[in-house]
Amino acid sequence: MELISLTLHELQRKLQSKEVHPREVIEALETRITQVEPKVQALLHRNLEEALRLADQADVSLPLGGLPIAIKDAIHVQGAPCTCASKILSTYRAPYDATVIARLKAAGAIPFSRTNMDEFAMGSSNENSAFHATNNPWDLTRTPGGSSGGSAAAVASREAYAALGSDTGGSIRQPAALCGCVGLKPTYGRVSRYGLIAFASSLDQIGPLARSTRDCAMILNAIAGKDAKDSTSLDVPAEDFTRELELGMKGLRIGIPKEYFIEGIDPQVLSAVEKGIQQCRELGAELVEVSLPHTKYAVGVYYILATAEASANLACFDGVRYGIRASDPKNLLDHYQRTREEGFGCEVKRRIILGTYVLSSGYYDAYYIRAQKVRTLIRRDFNKAFQHVDALVCPTSPDVAFRLGERLDDPLRMYLADIFTIATNLAGICGISVPCGFATVEGSRLPVGLQFLGNALEETKLLRIANAYELAAGWRSQVALI
Ligand code: GLN
Numbered sequence: 001m002e003l004i005s006l007t008l009h010e011l012q013r014k015l016q017s018k019e020v021h022p023r024e025v026i027e028a029l030e031t032r033i034t035q036v037e038p039k040v041q042a043l044l045h046r047n048l049e050e051a052l053r054l055a056d057q058a059d060v061s062l063p064l065g066g067l068p069i070a071i072k073d074a075i076h077v078q079g080a081p082c083t084c085a086s087k088i089l090s091t092y093r094a095p096y097d098a099t100v101i102a103r104l105k106a107a108g109a110i111p112f113s114r115t116n117m118d119e120f121a122m123g124s125s126n127e128n129s130a131f132h133a134t135n136n137p138w139d140l141t142r143t144p145g146g147s148s149g150g151s152a153a154a155v156a157s158r159e160a161y162a163a164l165g166s167d168t169g170g171s172i173r174q175p176a177a178l179c180g181c182v183g184l185k186p187t188y189g190r191v192s193r194y195g196l197i198a199f200a201s202s203l204d205q206i207g208p209l210a211r212s213t214r215d216c217a218m219i220l221n222a223i224a225g226k227d228a229k230d231s232t233s234l235d236v237p238a239e240d241f242t243r244e245l246e247l248g249m250k251g252l253r254i255g256i257p258k259e260y261f262i263e264g265i266d267p268q269v270l271s272a273v274e275k276g277i278q279q280c281r282e283l284g285a286e287l288v289e290v291s292l293p294h295t296k297y298a299v300g301v302y303y304i305l306a307t308a309e310a311s312a313n314l315a316c317f318d319g320v321r322y323g324i325r326a327s328d329p330k331n332l333l334d335h336y337q338r339t340r341e342e343g344f345g346c347e348v349k350r351r352i353i354l355g356t357y358v359l360s361s362g363y364y365d366a367y368y369i370r371a372q373k374v375r376t377l378i379r380r381d382f383n384k385a386f387q388h389v390d391a392l393v394c395p396t397s398p399d400v401a402f403r404l405g406e407r408l409d410d411p412l413r414m415y416l417a418d419i420f421t422i423a424t425n426l427a428g429i430c431g432i433s434v435p436c437g438f439a440t441v442e443g444s445r446l447p448v449g450l451q452f453l454g455n456a457l458e459e460t461k462l463l464r465i466a467n468a469y470e471l472a473a474g475w476r477s478q479v480a481l482i
Contacts, residue, residue: 003028004158007476008067008215011161015060015067022055022066026112029068033113033159036482042134042144042153044073045081046113054110062108064222069104070160072151073114074121075206076195077101084197085129086119088343089323098195099230100164100206100223107222115163116150119345120314121171121199123147124417125407128347133404136179137480139444142401145175145417151209152179156480162210162219166196168203169302170397170421173433176209177396177449180435180480182470183209184216184463185421187456188428189234191220192227200309201232203302203425212476213434213467217241220459236457244464250284252390252465254452259295260394260420268439272448273395276436276469280393283468290389292381297374298423299415304358304371305426310348311355317343350411379427386455391465395420396433396449400441420451430454432466435475447478 003011003020014020030048037043051068058066071077074084076094078101083089101111118128126134126149134149136142137157144153148165152175155163165172167185176183184207191206198204208219221242226235256277261270281287319325319339326342329335344352358367385392398419407414424431436450450469454462470476 004032006161007212008161008210008218009212012067015065022058022060022110023052025066026051026055026068026110029112029159036157036159039140039482040135040137040153040157040159041132042116042150042157042159044083044085044114044116044131044150047080051110051112058110059108064104064218065108066110067108068110068112068161069219070113070115070151070154070163071101071111072117072148072163072165074117074166074197075100075164077111080114082197084120085117085131086343086345086348087130087324088317088339092323096195099192099227101195103223109222113154113160115148115154118147118149119348120197120310121147121166121168122310122347122351124170124174124414125402126150127404127408128345130345135404136401137482138180138446139401140482142403142444142446143178145178145397145401147171148209149175152176152181152183155179155181155209155211157482162208162215164206165209166204166206167425168199168306169425170418172207172209173421173431173449173451174397174417176433178401178447180447180478181209181211182213182216182432182434182466183207184220184432185424185430186220186224186459187430189232190430190457190459191223192230192233194227194229198313200306201313202309203306205425213432213463213470214242214245216432217245217463239460241460241463244460245467247464248283249280249465249468253286253288253388254280254465255288255290255385255389255392257290257292257295257385257392257394259292265395265398266400266439269395269398269400269448272437272439273450276450276473277393279472280469283472288389290385290392292385292423294374294377294381295423298378298426299419301371301374301378301426302422303354303415304367305375307351307355308359308368309355311352311359314348314352375426378423382427382429382455390461392453394451394453396451400439400446400448424453429456430459430462432462434466434470436473437475
């Protein structure tokens with residue numbers, strides 16, 4: 001197989017046996033990027049010299065020694081631009097490494113290339129990037145999903161072996177599904193967010209996108225763990241997330257949440273997901289129906305809480321400390337107003353306005369407090385379900401990749417892209433999307449994702465289930481046409 005088509009763990013073996021040198025890997029990626037990037041536009045920037053320098057020093061005996069990983073542009077890599085795909089941060093450079101980057105480097109990995117995203121991670125199509133849209137490598141007229149769409153498109157087009165993304169309401173899993181990758185959202189608190197530009201702090205979580213479940217487990221091994229710089233990171237003993245990958249599904253109980261099989265799911269998505277579920281049964285899992293009765297409130301609750309948190313988090317972008325600054329302001333207020341007016345895109349402004357509204361006096365109790373209460377009910381639904389089952393299975397996204405431009409003037413329809421991923425973040429549990437087949441739409445073969453959800457801190461079991469499915473289903477051998 002071509003060097004750029006390998007999984008991370010296959011590449012690791014080649015590096016360790018010295019069949020391939022880390023420098024060759026970076027060079028192969030660079031050649032590929034030069035060929036396909038004009039069509040895919042998954043990346044915002046990259047530093048080839050720095051990557052080659054790290055490759056020359058790489059210690060291939062380390063857990064991720066010499067393995068290049070692309071990084072969503074919301075995560076600080078010291079010295080590199082970190083724009084969050086926003087004009088307001090277009091001149092900003094990261095003064096330090098995010099904890100996940102420091103940990104990747106300590107494990108021997110090479111952060112290479114920064115991936116495009118929706119501005120401040122707000123979106124489901126990557127079209128909200130202030131710089132350019134990203135095209136889906138399976139059909140260049142369609143979106144790769146979002147907000148980690150650049151990460152997913154880079155992995156699918158073989159411009160990267162694996163990437164880091166962030167998931168606030170589905171932003172790792174939905175693009176992974178739409179691009180035919182594996183995407184893992186770890187439990188809230190499993191991975192430090194120090195150095196991730198915050199969108200909604202009670203929901204954000206960093207995780208990997210890759211070509212296989214094993215690759216995701218390897219990356220999680222490197223980035224997970226308590227960090228004194230992020231008080232929400234959990235102080236739990238270190239685990240080897242690869243240790244149960246080969247144990248199969250036999251004897252495990254997997255719940256099918258009936259609220260996730262609603263009208264409006266693309267029939268081809270539904271049929272691929274149902275086949276996936278049938279395969280789990282054949283692998284020896286016991287499938288049972290469960291109910292998560294408050295699911296229907298998840299999208300509404302999310303858009304109150306996420307926007308409220310975003311309006312507070314984004315207040316720091318005022319032109320004083322970071323990024324661009326309006327020229328010749330008349331006074332301080334004019335300086336703030338014009339910097340934000342010129343620096344933020346439409347969707348970001350929409351969210352700040354919504355978030356400020358739900359937090360304002362008179363509305364705070366009616367919206368924000370009430371949403372927090374419903375969030376508790378959603379969390380309890382999952383707690384109850386996980387008393388009886390080891391994991392849940394459902395679609396990742398109701399649709400396959402949609403056309404660029406198709407939902408741009410219909411924000412509500414765009415918000416529904418995450419209808420099956422949002423509750424996971426509200427409950428703080430973990431979830432993974434794995435490819436489960438294809439739909440054919442207007443002549444294009446488009447990937448479909450199957451989602452498994454696991455209880456908090458049960459990534460090891462979740463990865464075991466996903467890996468058993470992935471190996472049996474064999475979709476991994478399929479690569480995008482580009
Ligand atoms: N698409 C959702 C949103 O627009 C989720 C984004 C995310 O997970 N970062 O908010």
